[in-house]
Amino acid sequence: MDAILEFVQLIFTDYTLRTVTLGAMILGLVSGLLGSFAVLRKQSLLGDAMSHAALPGVVIAFILTGSKAPLVLMLGALAAGWLGALLVQLVTEQTRIKQDSALGIVLAVFFGFGLVLLTWVQRQGSANQSGLDTFLFGRAAALVMSDVWAMAGVGGAGLLLVLLFWKEFKLLSFDPDFAATLGFPVGLLNVALTTLIVVAVVIGLQTVGVVLMSAMIVAPAAAARQWTDRLDRMVLLAALFGALAGISGALISSLSRGLPTGPTVVLCVSTLVGFSLLFAPNRGLVGAWLRQRHNRRQLRRAAVLETLYQLAISHGDAAEVASAHAHQLGALLAAMPGVDVRRTLDVLESEGLARPSTGDRWALTPAGADQARQSLARFTRHSPDELPIRPIALTSAGEVIK
Amino acid sequence: MTPQAEIQLIASIVAVACALPGVFLILRRVALMSDAISHSILLGIAVGFLFTGSTSHPLLVALATASGILTVSLVEGLINTRRVKEDAAIGLVFPVLFSIGVILISRYAGDVHLDVDAVLLGELAFAPFNRMAFFGLNLPQGVWVMGGILLLNLLLIGLFYKELKLATFDAGLAAALGFSPVLLHYGLMTVVSVTAVGAFDHVGSILVVALMIAPPASAYLLTNSLPRMLGLSALYGVAAAIGGYWLARTLDANIAGAMATMTGVFFLLTLLFAPEQGLIARALQRQRRRQRFAVEMLLVHLSRHENEPEAGTENSLAHLVEELKWQPDFAQSTVRSAQEEVFVERQNGLLLLTEEGRQVASRVLQR
Numbered sequence: 136m137d138a139i140l141e142f143v144q145l146i147f148t149d150y151t152l153r154t155v156t157l158g159a160m161i162l163g164l165v166s167g168l169l170g171s172f173a174v175l176r177k178q179s180l181l182g183d184a185m186s187h188a189a190l191p192g193v194v195i196a197f198i199l200t201g202s203k204a205p206l207v208l209m210l211g212a213l214a215a216g217w218l219g220a221l222l223v224q225l226v227t228e229q230t231r232i233k234q235d236s237a238l239g240i241v242l243a244v245f246f247g248f249g250l251v252l253l254t255w256v257q258r259q260g261s262a263n264q265s266g267l268d269t270f271l272f273g274r275a276a277a278l279v280m281s282d283v284w285a286m287a288g289v290g291g292a293g294l295l296l297v298l299l300f301w302k303e304f305k306l307l308s309f310d311p312d313f314a315a316t317l318g319f320p321v322g323l324l325n326v327a328l329t330t331l332i333v334v335a336v337v338i339g340l341q342t343v344g345v346v347l348m349s350a351m352i353v354a355p356a357a358a359a360r361q362w363t364d365r366l367d368r369m370v371l372l373a374a375l376f377g378a379l380a381g382i383s384g385a386l387i388s389s390l391s392r393g394l395p396t397g398p399t400v401v402l403c404v405s406t407l408v409g410f411s412l413l414f415a416p417n418r419g420l421v422g423a424w425l426r427q428r429h430n431r432r433q434l435r436r437a438a439v440l441e442t443l444y445q446l447a448i449s450h451g452d453a454a455e456v457a458s459a460h461a462h463q464l465g466a467l468l469a470a471m472p473g474v475d476v477r478r479t480l481d482v483l484e485s486e487g488l489a490r491p492s493t494g495d496r497w498a499l500t501p502a503g504a505d506q507a508r509q510s511l512a513r514f515t516r517h518s519p520d521e522l523p524i525r526p527i528a529l530t531s532a533g534e535v536i537k
Numbered sequence: 538m539t540p541q542a543e544i545q546l547i548a549s550i551v552a553v554a555c556a557l558p559g560v561f562l563i564l565r566r567v568a569l570m571s572d573a574i575s576h577s578i579l580l581g582i583a584v585g586f587l588f589t590g591s592t593s594h595p596l597l598v599a600l601a602t603a604s605g606i607l608t609v610s611l612v613e614g615l616i617n618t619r620r621v622k623e624d625a626a627i628g629l630v631f632p633v634l635f636s637i638g639v640i641l642i643s644r645y646a647g648d649v650h651l652d653v654d655a656v657l658l659g660e661l662a663f664a665p666f667n668r669m670a671f672f673g674l675n676l677p678q679g680v681w682v683m684g685g686i687l688l689l690n691l692l693l694i695g696l697f698y699k700e701l702k703l704a705t706f707d708a709g710l711a712a713a714l715g716f717s718p719v720l721l722h723y724g725l726m727t728v729v730s731v732t733a734v735g736a737f738d739h740v741g742s743i744l745v746v747a748l749m750i751a752p753p754a755s756a757y758l759l760t761n762s763l764p765r766m767l768g769l770s771a772l773y774g775v776a777a778a779i780g781g782y783w784l785a786r787t788l789d790a791n792i793a794g795a796m797a798t799m800t801g802v803f804f805l806l807t808l809l810f811a812p813e814q815g816l817i818a819r820a821l822q823r824q825r826r827r828q829r830f831a832v833e834m835l836l837v838h839l840s841r842h843e844n845e846p847e848a849g850t851e852n853s854l855a856h857l858v859e860e861l862k863w864q865p866d867f868a869q870s871t872v873r874s875a876q877e878e879v880f881v882e883r884q885n886g887l888l889l890l891t892e893e894g895r896q897v898a899s900r901v902l903q904r
Contacts, residue, residue, distance in 0.1 A: 179625040180569055187743065230814055235568040236754045240804060242572065243747030247797020250744075251784070254791040346576060346743075350632030357625050393644035398636030405633045412620055420618060 145389070151276060152389055155342075158278045158286060159381030159400055162339045165290035166348075167355030167377025168297065169335040171370045172328055174356035175308040180235075181220065181329065182352030184242040186336040186345045188219030190249025193340070194256060205285040209337045216333035219245050224325070246345070273344030275385070275396035286338045293334040296327065297370075304328060305366050343397035354404040355380065361415035380404035432482075437510045439479045440488065442470050443499050444507035464495045538676075540665040545782050547664050547679040548796060551736045552748050552774030554687040557694055558728045559749035560770050563757060564705045570726060571749045573612065573627045574605040575733040575742035577634035581605070582737075583641040598734055605730025608634060609723065661739050661792040679739055686735040693728055694767070701725070702763055740793035747797035748774060755804045758811040773803055831871040833901045834861060836880055839890050840898035852888045 145152050166182075173181055189212035196211025197203060219241040226237040297304065306314040307324050315321045332352065339348045359372035384400030413421050446466060467476050480497055483489035488503030499507065538546070562568045581601030582592075589596050608630055615626035669678045694701065704711040704721045712718050733745045740748065752773035756766045780803075781796030788795070809816050838861065839852055857868045872888065875881040880894030890898065 174622075174625050177622050177624055179622070179628040180572075183569075183572065183628060226808065229816055229819065230758060230808065232754050232757060233563070233566050233568075235566050236563040236750055236757075239568040239572060239746055239750035240754055240801065243743060244751060244797055244801030244804070247744050247747050247794040248801065250794030251788060251790040251798055254794065255788050258789050346635060347632050349628050350636075353625050353628035354632075357621050357629055361620060394640060395643050398639045401632050401636040402640075405629065405636075408629060412618065418620055420620070 156385040163377030163381030166335040166351040167373035170352035171356040183349030184238040185216040186348035187242040188245035194252040273397040358411040361411040440507040548778035552778040555748035556752040556770035556774040560753040573631035577608040579638035583638040601734040751800035755807040758814040836898040
């Protein structure tokens, strides 16, 4: 608690921490929001490819202008990322090379070319170039307020675009063919959505770097997806998760030396993903597992009840007196291979539906016979009273004939 | 051997060792697993460094390979929950492992000579300094290590060629015949991990991806046969390695980056000029097909009006522009190519079918 209070206090007093926290928050917000569309369109790795592809753009922008102003470098990154995205689209549409290969080629080749340019600039000995390599791994601590303003500006433009074209983007994310038949310019909208992903990437390069940017695109959206089936809620949640991860990552990394901000933010957002995968109400794995276990128990309970009932009838008991006859546990086990009969009988006994008799024999109580009849009726569409039941055939030794 | 030649030798060996498993990666549409694996081996390297304090201990290689395989199984596990799609699963897993690696390094090894840059980018220029002698041959360590990995890859691909081929092109049949697709998948991914671990020293983990994907993708544009694709990928890899070396020398820049750039240049050239799959060839094919269709249209049009009284007006060039809604240029070139094939003659400004043209028209109409 103290650490958090101290953090809150520091945010107002410490320039670096405030800048870093703001930067990480804006990054998380924008990338979560824009990344939602990438994840829904199964283009999660586009962010990965675009962030690597942005490197030569950054260096070329520097070579051309000699400036390291964040907006200049961002524009360079935007241009290169955009070119990369168009190349991926061209290659996948025009040749038999699949999207994964096209993404991989653009990612690695652009990055390699950027590296060539970067080492070339560095060896030219210009003193001004130092700090360009922060784009590789991100150096959140080096953020200054003007960077944050640039991030906010570029991100704000992206958000505005999403608001303006909300309906179109929504349609494109879920049913692009339908969008095309309605006459929407699908190709153009595709390019616009890709551009937005590039925008998100460009914002993050300085903070978390090329490599980790892909997580910022995918993770908030993947986490948000688990909580809702509605696009508007998912987008808002993803933005919230992203911002939360940004703030908490900045907090945690400020607490200790040797915890770089970028990786810490990524671990925070990945923790959110893990939590959402496990505990989200409908899609959560824990919930699903509990539901499955419950269903399996219910099925087993019904099966044991019905088998007891059928055994009683096959022994010539009238349905009314089915409860009177007790059966060898062995016969039950033989009739239901693979079912944990013993534990289910204990449950049934505690519910007052079955009762143990002498010598490891079990019988239904009247209430149990009633329920067995009801549940059998559900499968046979007869009323419980006129139930025709195919009795289980038994040999004289009491073994079930299959 | 001069250091120059040795660098080129190592680069070529790395390129071929990467290209061979890369062929199966792109055919099986899991190219980006190489990206994920090559990033997350950083974790294994970091952990290994913390245990041994050395960057060249064999334990590092084992741990790095293990973290590559861990990546694959985490991705598969995530996909199997059916809560995220395959691409998102890849994008979620490797940044986590990579981040843990970066944090470990910067927390416990920040001041030592283990550098994240070095893992990601690699430096081939120093490779000749680190030497090892085997069988009386004193060669750079990289030649031995990568040579061994290359031989291993060749051996495995040779031994399991049939299984790999079957599982790649018809996974269902392979499974029905009793080859475990899971086992083959993990086997291939292990090979990719080992290769990436061996190569990261020299070319860095990101550029491993370029060497694994771009040469096979270029070869894929040139051939339909798997053995030829393997051979061509290796050639592309060697060409990129040697071309990259000289590019880097000319610019005084990072060798691995230049190699990746060259794989891209070769890919781009292939994309443009490949005889059947290339963009230019396909554009020409499309144009030829359009021209062919237009000529047939023209012949059919002429034959329908041939014996009618208004043939005189129907068969003029100006009328084609009007009735078939052709651009004047296009009509001209169509008529010209029909004339060249002697399907049509021009008399007094009218177009008349030749006997051959009439036959083509009736054949088209019967189609």
